[in-house]
Amino acid sequence: MAISVKTQNTPDVETLSASNSSPIIEAAFSASTSNLIELANTIKRETERLDRYIKDSNLPEPSFDVDAPLTFTKLPDELKKAREEVMRATKELGTLVTGATESIRWLAWNVGLHVPLLCLHHHTDLLKHNNSLSLHFIYAYRIASMVPLHRSISFSTISQEIGLSELNIRRLLRHAMTNRIFHEPVPGFIAHNSHSRVLTLPQINDWVGFCVEDMWPAAAETIPTLKVYPEADDPTKDEKRAGRFSGAMKSLLGEEGYELHYLIDGYDWASLDAKGATIVDVGGSRGYVSIELAKRFPNLKVIVQDLQGTVESAPKLEGEMKDRVKFMSQDFFEEQQVRGADVYILRWIMHNYSDKYASRILQRLIPALKNGARILVNDYCLPEDGKEVGMGEEKLLRTMDLVMLTLCNAQERTVADFRTLFEVVDGRFRFLGAVKAGKMSILEAVWEGGDYQTLVD
Numbered sequence: 001m002a003i004s005v006k007t008q009n010t011p012d013v014e015t016l017s018a019s020n021s022s023p024i025i026e027a028a029f030s031a032s033t034s035n036l037i038e039l040a041n042t043i044k045r046e047t048e049r050l051d052r053y054i055k056d057s058n059l060p061e062p063s064f065d066v067d068a069p070l071t072f073t074k075l076p077d078e079l080k081k082a083r084e085e086v087m088r089a090t091k092e093l094g095t096l097v098t099g100a101t102e103s104i105r106w107l108a109w110n111v112g113l114h115v116p117l118l119c120l121h122h123h124t125d126l127l128k129h130n131n132s133l134s135l136h137f138i139y140a141y142r143i144a145s146m147v148p149l150h151r152s153i154s155f156s157t158i159s160q161e162i163g164l165s166e167l168n169i170r171r172l173l174r175h176a177m178t179n180r181i182f183h184e185p186v187p188g189f190i191a192h193n194s195h196s197r198v199l200t201l202p203q204i205n206d207w208v209g210f211c212v213e214d215m216w217p218a219a220a221e222t223i224p225t226l227k228v229y230p231e232a233d234d235p236t237k238d239e240k241r242a243g244r245f246s247g248a249m250k251s252l253l254g255e256e257g258y259e260l261h262y263l264i265d266g267y268d269w270a271s272l273d274a275k276g277a278t279i280v281d282v283g284g285s286r287g288y289v290s291i292e293l294a295k296r297f298p299n300l301k302v303i304v305q306d307l308q309g310t311v312e313s314a315p316k317l318e319g320e321m322k323d324r325v326k327f328m329s330q331d332f333f334e335e336q337q338v339r340g341a342d343v344y345i346l347r348w349i350m351h352n353y354s355d356k357y358a359s360r361i362l363q364r365l366i367p368a369l370k371n372g373a374r375i376l377v378n379d380y381c382l383p384e385d386g387k388e389v390g391m392g393e394e395k396l397l398r399t400m401d402l403v404m405l406t407l408c409n410a411q412e413r414t415v416a417d418f419r420t421l422f423e424v425v426d427g428r429f430r431f432l433g434a435v436k437a438g439k440m441s442i443l444e445a446v447w448e449g450g451d452y453q454t455l456v457d
């Protein structure tokens with residue numbers, strides 16, 4: 001399937017700085033700045049739409065109550081935008097009424113009072129250092145699982161259990177409460193609310209641990225490290241941290257925009273199914289993408305590849321699924337063993353590596369490719385100019401890019417970066433473009449070199 005792509009002409013630095021000082025651009029910029037009433041009206045209008053939907057559908061109201069739903073209700077497509085608008089406008093209005101000086105002061109200090117927690121931006125809010133401090137305490141001392149769900153517990157009991165002074169427990173937990181994590185129903189006693197209960201979920205706990213114990217210290221070291229190692233393109237290895245990172249990333253899977261149907265419905269698998277195509281899921285983990293594909297398309301044959309340990313922990317399949325979904329160990333930095341497949345999928349792989357290593361992954365595929373073979377990359381795509389996605393989503397993508405630098409010496413890429421990567425690896429790849437699929441994109445290239453036999457034999 002050919003995917004069309006919008007070509008981008010990136011202005012060079014001189015053009016940019018010249019155009020930045022242009023009065024026309026400045027006028028357009030200030031005209032596009034929302035005023036307070038407009039923002040407030042947007043919040044009111046869109047909140048009313050959400051509220052109406054919740055009432056009409058007899059859904060529980062969002063609240064901080066301990067038994068309140070832990071995620072905002074799943075919305076029909078036409079209302080998803082309303083929720084995004086409420087989050088965007090609330091944040092913008094808060095920032096405007098805070099003013100530039102106070103905004104920057106408190107951004108650095110990180111009180112973040114007007115920033116909604118656990119909304120679209122919660123990934124980035126967890127990175128703020130004072131929020132990280134109180135969250136780190138809760139994570140490191142397992143406070144969320146120590147507090148009974150429907151009863152309160154005193155600071156002094158916690159103090160006896162964990163051997164920290166009551167003073168320090170109180171100040172750390174009362175800071176967390178300013179972020180709506182726990183509440184103090186009577187002085188000296190804390191109890192769960194919905195935002196603290198969420199910390200008892202294992203994958204959210206992994207996410208928080210990964211933010212406060214891996215990303216937070218790593219972020220503080222990033223600039224000093226860049227001064228010593230300006231290239232920053234070799235992958236880092238730490239088994240314990242890699243495990244927590246993987247758990248944290250899996251907690252994203254249930255979230256809006258990451259669901260598998262975006263990949264399954266976002267590509268023409270039906271044509272491949274019609275010809276009984278073979279798909280190789282490179283770095284396919286325990287096969288959850290491939291198993292879904294095989295369930296939906298009964299003639300596809302899928303080979304899931306990963307490192308030995310992961311393959312050994314893959315689920316044992318039964319019946320005809322066992323015949324169509326195979327697991328094999330394959331290091332993607334070694335020559336690809338499955339020759340002549342129709343499609344090689346790289347889902348959530350390339351963003352883990354700098355260009356130096358991502359290009360090796362593509363190179364190792366080449367000896368196995370037949371003419372016309374497709375390479376599908378399912379990954380985030382950075383916006384080219386900040387205008388393709390909303391501010392919230394752009395923040396998420398740009399933060400993810402910094403996280404990949406901080407943690408893995410890796411990077412997110414724009415569509416143009418992916419195109420260049422394929423072209424630089426081998427001119428016989430023809431890059432076909434990208435389509436947006438939820439929060440990620442599906443990028444496609446076709447191999448127009450000879451068949452693997454002629455290359456290898």
Ligand SMILES: C[S@@+](CC[C@H](N)C(=O)[O-])C[C@H]1O[C@@H](n2cnc3c(N)ncnc32)[C@H](O)[C@@H]1O
Pocket residue numbers: 249282283284285286289305306307310330331332333346347348349
């Ligand atoms: C971020 S996960 C992506 C998993 C899966 N593709 C998905 O979409 O969820 C990266 C996967 O690459 C695997 N991996 C890491 N290094 C590898 C290597 N050198 N060769 C093959 N697989 C590797 C990991 O075990 C893990 O399953």
